[in-house]
Amino acid sequence: MNYKFFTQNINQNNQNNKTPQNQPIPGRETEMIPGRSGGYMFDAGIWQMLRRCLLIGTAKSTYYAGKNELTEDFVSTVQQAVTENPARVAEEILYASDGRAINNSAPIFALVLLSMGKTPEAKAAFTEIFPQVVRTGSHFYEWLSYTKSLRGFGKIVREAGKTWLSNSDAKGLAYQLLKYQQRHDFTNRDALRLFHVKPPTIDHELLFHWVIKGWEELPSNIPTEALSQIWWYEWLKRNPDQTHEAIIQGRLTHEMAAPVGKMDKQAWQLLFNEMPIGAMLRNLGSLTELGVLRTDEPANIDRVAAVLNSKERLRKGHIHPIDVLKALKTYQSGGKLGRSKKTWNPVSRIVGILEKAVELSFDVVEPTGKVFMHAVDVSGSMSCSTVSSVGLTCCEIATTMALVTAKAEKNYMIRGFAEDFRDLDITAKDSFSSAIRKASNQNFGGTDATVAYNWMIKNKFKADVICFWTDSESWAGSSHPSQALARYRKKINPNIKAIYVTLAPYQITLIDPLDPLSWDIGGFDPGAPRLIQMLANGGL
Numbered sequence: 001m002n003y004k005f006f007t008q009n010i011n012q013n014n015q016n017n018k019t020p021q022n023q024p025i026p027g028r029e030t031e032m033i034p035g036r037s038g039g040y041m042f043d044a045g046i047w048q049m050l051r052r053c054l055l056i057g058t059a060k061s062t063y064y065a066g067k068n069e070l071t072e073d074f075v076s077t078v079q080q081a082v083t084e085n086p087a088r089v090a091e092e093i094l095y096a097s098d099g100r101a102i103n104n105s106a107p108i109f110a111l112v113l114l115s116m117g118k119t120p121e122a123k124a125a126f127t128e129i130f131p132q133v134v135r136t137g138s139h140f141y142e143w144l145s146y147t148k149s150l151r152g153f154g155k156i157v158r159e160a161g162k163t164w165l166s167n168s169d170a171k172g173l174a175y176q177l178l179k180y181q182q183r184h185d186f187t188n189r190d191a192l193r194l195f196h197v198k199p200p201t202i203d204h205e206l207l208f209h210w211v212i213k214g215w216e217e218l219p220s221n222i223p224t225e226a227l228s229q230i231w232w233y234e235w236l237k238r239n240p241d242q243t244h245e246a247i248i249q250g251r252l253t254h255e256m257a258a259p260v261g262k263m264d265k266q267a268w269q270l271l272f273n274e275m276p277i278g279a280m281l282r283n284l285g286s287l288t289e290l291g292v293l294r295t296d297e298p299a300n301i302d303r304v305a306a307v308l309n310s311k312e313r314l315r316k317g318h319i320h321p322i323d324v325l326k327a328l329k330t331y332q333s334g335g336k337l338g339r340s341k342k343t344w345n346p347v348s349r350i351v352g353i354l355e356k357a358v359e360l361s362f363d364v365v366e367p368t369g370k371v372f373m374h375a376v377d378v379s380g381s382m383s384c385s386t387v388s389s390v391g392l393t394c395c396e397i398a399t400t401m402a403l404v405t406a407k408a409e410k411n412y413m414i415r416g417f418a419e420d421f422r423d424l425d426i427t428a429k430d431s432f433s434s435a436i437r438k439a440s441n442q443n444f445g446g447t448d449a450t451v452a453y454n455w456m457i458k459n460k461f462k463a464d465v466i467c468f469w470t471d472s473e474s475w476a477g478s479s480h481p482s483q484a485l486a487r488y489r490k491k492i493n494p495n496i497k498a499i500y501v502t503l504a505p506y507q508i509t510l511i512d513p514l515d516p517l518s519w520d521i522g523g524f525d526p527g528a529p530r531l532i533q534m535l536a537n538g539g540l
Contacts, residue, residue: 017486018479021448025480033508036064037381037447039475041508042482044520049077049507050089050110051522054096056505057106062394063381064473070505074106077507078113086122089114090129097133099318100525105142107133112146115156123156130160137180140164144191145184153194161195170203170226177211178230179255203227229256236261243267254279265290272300277307277317281327284354285335288344301349308357321361321526325400325432326392328354332433337391351433358400358432363530364408370464370536371411373456374402376424377470377503378416378439379447394503397524398469399424399439400432401501405467405529413461417468418445419476421455448477449510450484457491465497465536469523471504482512499532 019025021039024032032040044052058070081089093114097107111133115126134143147157167173177188188211199205203226210227215234222231232250236243236257243261246252247270254271261267268290275283284304287293293300307313308324332351335343382395406412407428416422422442426435449468456463474481485498496517500510503523511518519535521528 017483019483021450021475021477021480025483031513035473035475035506035508037473037475039447039473040480041472041474041510042513044502044507044509046077046081046084046507047088047092048509048520048522049073049505050081050092051096052502053077053505054092054106054110055101055522055524056503057102058505059105062471062504063384064471064504064506073507074109074505075113078110079116082114082117082122086114086117086119086125089122090125094129094132099315099320100527102320102322102524104133104135104139104318108139108143109146112143112150115147115160116151126156127160131164134160134164137176138183140176140191141180141183141186144186144194158195161191162197165191165195165197166200166204168200170201170207171228173204174207174226174230177207178233179253233257233260244270247271254283265292268292269300272303277313277319278323280304280307281319281323284327284331284350285340285344286342288331288347288350289335289342293347293350295347295349301347301353304350305353308353309360311360314357314361319361320524321358321400321404322392322397322524324354324357324361325397328358328432329392355431355433359404359407361526362401362404363527364404365530365533367409368533368536369410371462372406372409372413372536373452373461373463373466374406374412374414375421375449375452375466375468375470376402376414376416376439377418377447377449377468378422378424378443378445379418380444381447381471381473382503383440383443393440393443394471395439395443396436398501398503399426399435401523401528402467402469403428403430403432403435405532408529408533413463415452415455416442417447417449417452418442419448419451420445421451446476447474449474449481450477450479453481453484453488457488460492462493463496464493465499465532467532468498468500468510469503470500470510472500472502472506472508472510473504474510481510482515482518485512485515485518497535499535501528501532 024040031042033043035041053074058074059067061067093107093110097104101107114122134140181188192208192211199208203224206223206227210230218234218238222228229250229252232246232252233256236246237260240260240262243257244266246261247257247267251274268287269292272287272292330337331346331354334346376398378395383393402414406414414424414426416424416439424438424442426438489496498518501521501523509520511520521531
């Protein structure tokens with residue numbers, strides 16, 4: 001008995017540049033770390049990790065880690081990054097908060113951690129970006145909640161709070177304080193008392209008086225233009241049967257009118273006429289149930305199209321593609337998903353509008369003319385990770401992002417990888433809904449990213465760009481993806497570019513950091529398709 005069988009395998013693997021994924025590549029051990037799946041991958045570093053946490057968030061568990069573990073990693077990453085370069089952390093928070101993060105919670109959470117930095121540079125960075133991240137009353141109270149739990153209300157926090165509540169736009173501030181009267185266990189009254197804000201103008205003084213003491217008697221006239229909406233809100237409290245007039249005259253939103261008025265179909269129609277894009281997305285089901293949105297009400301559906309199919313409105317409203325995808329999935333369900341107890345029969349034209357809105361919410365450019373291979377991770381771990389209240393999985397989002405990128409090009413193929421490379425039967429003619437169904441039907445198995453390269457080698461498929469949409473936990477292969485890429489370049493196309501879009505907040509990457517033709521992009525960024533096209537064309 002001898003060990004020749006083992007030494008022969010080692011020699012053969014070395015000759016073929018193959019190392020099992022459950023082992024680090026020889027000579028690169030210091031650059032690699034084990035993932036939670038047991039496979040070894042390159043260390044993405046804290047800055048890539050920071051961007052992923054900000055864009056994706058860590059408040060939902062993944063297949064390989066719970067939300068507490070992920071968030072502990074997030075906190076540690078932010079703290080280390082703040083120590084190294086607080087100004088860069090601030091830039092990353094701003095980048096994510098500007099409509100790129102799945103929502104604003106992760107940027108707000110990181111903002112609090114930035115304020116806890118020990119250096120003057122960290123505190124200055126926090127102060128500078130605070131008003132750009134904390135834009136609404138809801139953001140403000142979420143920030144207060146995290147601040148109370150993590151650090152308390154020191155000088156820098158009090159100054160930020162005072163500045164926010166002393167906004168020179170008194171009318172805009174009144175709108176926020178009326179729309180968001182309480183959130184995250186804080187009320188407007190709590191905030192004013194906490195920060196001891198001195199009103200900078202008469203408008204602010206009247207506004208703060210209303211917040212703290214309310215109006216026992218309704219003023220006979222609107223005290224000031226800044227308090228116009230508040231006056232109509234108070235008028236509606238005393239005249240709930242006059243909801244229609246209050247909505248028209250006071251331009252009240254549904255958050256203002258619904259708690260105190262009598263909401264019938266006509267009231268909702270009036271709200272719909274002025275409804276901003278975010279509220280419209282959230283209320284499509286309710287509006288359909290009430291009969292405001294019907295096939296035989298084309299003018300209303302025209303307005304839905306005008307709002308949701310406008311790239312400018314989507315951008316200005318900070319509408320993330322996942323918000324639209326969530327709305328599409330919820331609306332198609334007829335009320336079977338999410339927390340709503342309402343039910344409705346979806347209007348087919350609205351489904352089509354939402355399909356188009358998903359595509360428009362991503363940023364793409366003109367076709368590059370390059371040949372793309374899109375490799376969508378359809379392994380079991382991608383089906384178990386949810387990123388929203390309606391249960392969107394990483395696989396569903398990966399499929400959506402791959403399809404919108406493919407729709408922008410002429411020469412492409414979309415396949416799925418697990419322990420093999422599967423034909424998903426997805427083309428640019430598919431709707432996002434049908435593509436998601438096709439991918440979900442094949443969503444199972446272990447993860448081996450090398451199967452994409454092996455299939456392309458076997459079939460002599462010459463791609464200019466290969467895009468992986470994955471959680472990056474590749475563990476099942478007999479060689480590493482970077483080694484398989486090297487084989488593909490040697491046998492098929494030496495100039496192929498490899499782009500990995502990582503859809504989970506892990507500190508791992510499948511790219512070789514020494515490879516100038518490979519990139520790792522943080523997932524869920526609506527600008528990812530445009531970035532991929534720019535890389536395909538030769539650079540940024």
